Amino acid sequence: MTAPDVIIIGSGMGGATLAAALAPSGRNILMIEKGERLTPSAADRDPEAIFGKARFRPKEEWLDGDGQPFNPGNYYYVGGNSKFYGAVLIRYRREDFSPLRHMGGSTPGWPIAYETIEPFYQQAENLFQVRGTLGEDPTEPAHSGSYTYAPVPDEPIIADLRKRLRKVGLHPASLPLGVDIDRWLAHGRTTWDAFPDTCGGKMDAESVSLATALKQANVSLRTGCEAKRLISRDGRVTGVEVEENGQRALIEAPLVVLASGAVRSAALLLGSADDAHPTGLANRSDQVGRNFMNHNCSAVLALHPLRRNTSVYQKTLMVNDFYLTGGLGGEPLGNIQLLGKITGPILAASSPLPPSLAHWIANRSLDLYAMSEDLPNPESRVTLKNGQIVLDWKRSNWDAHLALVEKLKRLLRKAGYPIVLSRTFDRRTPSHQCGTARMGSDPRTSVVDSFGRSHDHDNLFIVDASILPTSAAVNPALTIAALALRAAKHINETEFAS
Numbered sequence: 012m013t014a015p016d017v018i019i020i021g022s023g024m025g026g027a028t029l030a031a032a033l034a035p036s037g038r039n040i041l042m043i044e045k046g047e048r049l050t051p052s053a054a055d056r057d058p059e060a061i062f063g064k065a066r067f068r069p070k071e072e073w074l075d076g077d078g079q080p081f082n083p084g085n086y087y088y089v090g091g092n093s094k095f096y097g098a099v100l101i102r103y104r105r106e107d108f109s110p111l112r113h114m115g116g117s118t119p120g121w122p123i124a125y126e127t128i129e130p131f132y133q134q135a136e137n138l139f140q141v142r143g144t145l146g147e148d149p150t151e152p153a154h155s156g157s158y159t160y161a162p163v164p165d166e167p168i169i170a171d172l173r174k175r176l177r178k179v180g181l182h183p184a185s186l187p188l189g190v191d192i193d194r195w196l197a198h199g200r201t202t203w204d205a206f207p208d209t210c211g212g213k214m215d216a217e218s219v220s221l222a223t224a225l226k227q228a229n230v231s232l233r234t235g236c237e238a239k240r241l242i243s244r245d246g247r248v249t250g251v252e253v254e255e256n257g258q259r260a261l262i263e264a265p266l267v268v269l270a271s272g273a274v275r276s277a278a279l280l281l282g283s284a285d286d287a288h289p290t291g292l293a294n295r296s297d298q299v300g301r302n303f304m305n306h307n308c309s310a311v312l313a314l315h316p317l318r319r320n321t322s323v324y325q326k327t328l329m330v331n332d333f334y335l336t337g338g339l340g341g342e343p344l345g346n347i348q349l350l351g352k353i354t355g356p357i358l359a360a361s362s363p364l365p366p367s368l369a370h371w372i373a374n375r376s377l378d379l380y381a382m383s384e385d386l387p388n389p390e391s392r393v394t395l396k397n398g399q400i401v402l403d404w405k406r407s408n409w410d411a412h413l414a415l416v417e418k419l420k421r422l423l424r425k426a427g428y429p430i431v432l433s434r435t436f437d438r439r440t441p442s443h444q445c446g447t448a449r450m451g452s453d454p455r456t457s458v459v460d461s462f463g464r465s466h467d468h469d470n471l472f473i474v475d476a477s478i479l480p481t482s483a484a485v486n487p488a489l490t491i492a493a494l495a496l497r498a499a500k501h502i503n504e505t506e507f508a509s
């Protein structure tokens with residue numbers, strides 16, 4: 012095999028999208044991926060297998076801040092966490108790129124403005140064939156183009172919810188989604204949120220980005236190939252030590268791109284410490300692993316005892332009336348969106364409720380998701396202890412989240428759901444992990460520049476969720492994809508130009 016021009020570590024949202032955009036360069040692109048491809052199985056649509064038996068979760072354990080082991084909901088497959096995602100492909104709001112005052116502190120703003128990333132959001136929405144509509148959401152930032160596909164339709168119960176929310180003064184809007192609903196439902200009548208995609212019904216990193224990249228003969232993918240360590244010499248990253256089929260090997264390339272997800276990328280940089288970089292690679296700022304963020308999230312279940320919710324997928328609405336305001340001093344509270352339908356088996360497997368009660372509730376409940384911004388904090392961090400990942404997540408801005416949940420509960424009662432229950436998402440699921448190698452203009456306080464290039468190593472890029480300097484209060488995948496497309500343009504222009 013000819014030596015690669017670039018090695019991309021990780022085939023998730025950032026890595027695969029970068030590969031898709033670099034592929035036309037004709038350069039030899041090697042992607043290495045720790046996981047294997049998901050293949051269709053009976054478990055794919057079986058809530059008991061997914062939520063009860065944790066069939067798809069990794070076998071590994073991380074430690075929490077108290078040194079207690081836990082099994083993280085972090086997925087290692089071709090396509091990464093996007094294989095399980097809710098496929099909400101939403102832009103950060105324009106205001107998210109500037110410093111903002113929150114109830115729990117302030118966010119620093121980004122080194123780029125919304126207008127700089129906008130064309131790449133547009134490109135990402137086109138690539139992922141996002142289903143959506145403009146003009147419904149009061150916080151929507153300017154779009155240079157419209158969505159090509161109409162939104163995924165509300166089911167009748169959700170159309171009724173939309174009307175009820177409007178009546179209590181809210182502005183519900185269609186969720187921008189990367190879902191081919193007919194294709195998804197043809198393979199099983201379930202929601203898609205947290206279910207693995209083995210039918211191509213979700214527009215994810217494998218079904219879209221990787222499929223696009225692998226159409227070109229100059230792109231190759233090695234699965235079951237785990238990066239163990241980055242090797243550096245004279246300030247440059249010269250290669251990647253990998254483990255494949257139990258064997259260690261060194262793969263060298265003039266350009267290396269890290270895209271292993273926010274926790275794993277930080278762990279890899281920290282674990283690659285050498286004599287010249289005793290605190291890890293790309294870590295002159297001491298920011299690698301720090302500023303870990305993951306959103307504050309709660310499930311909010313609203314029900315009327317006499318009305319059944321017969322929805323199958325449910326997840327088509329969002330409400331952003333409290334995204335930029337709503338706190339006591341007018342501070343932002345967060346985003347509200349529907350969860351994928353929580354069925355009896357899902358609720359029974361993920362709560363202490365007796366199964367009969369879980370089924371009774373789930374047959375009636377409309378299931379919402381309240382999400383608030385987690386603010387960057389250098390003490391919220393990923394470290395290594397004897398090679399094992401320690402994730403010491405320090406939640407922030409919690410009062411804003413409680414205020415959002417309270418407002419939502421009150422409005423849902425007013426909208427005709429007398430029983431409203433809520434439950435915070437636990438710490439074991441770092442679904443929206445980000446921030447651990449943040450971008451910035453100052454090499455003293457950030458790890459990469461706004462293109463994802465390491466301040467310390469000119470030929471190392473990072474293109475996954477770790478480079479997000481703030482978590483905002485919307486789902487991260489579209490922003491990761493947009494940044495990867497921007498990084499690819501920069502690499503094509505600066506590294507592959509000649």
Ligand SMILES: Cc1cc2nc3c(=O)[nH]c(=O)nc-3n(C[C@H](O)[C@H](O)[C@H](O)COP(=O)(O)OP(=O)(O)OC[C@H]3O[C@@H](n4cnc5c(N)ncnc54)[C@H](O)[C@@H]3O)c2cc1C
Pocket residue numbers: 020021022023024025026043044045046084086087088089090091092093094095096097098099100101204205216236237238239270271272273275279441442443444474475476477486487488489491
């Ligand atoms: C249940 C669930 C629902 C979600 N819903 C949404 C949603 O609706 N909308 C949204 O925007 N986001 C959602 N997310 C989050 C979204 O999936 C992630 O933000 C996104 O996938 C992160 O992209 P990434 O490139 O940072 O990492 P990933 O997509 O996770 O990719 C990292 C890849 O690197 C591989 N890897 C890790 N370590 C190594 C190594 N050492 N060597 C080689 N390969 C390695 C992994 O196997 C993986 O394939 C959800 C996540 C989950 C778990």
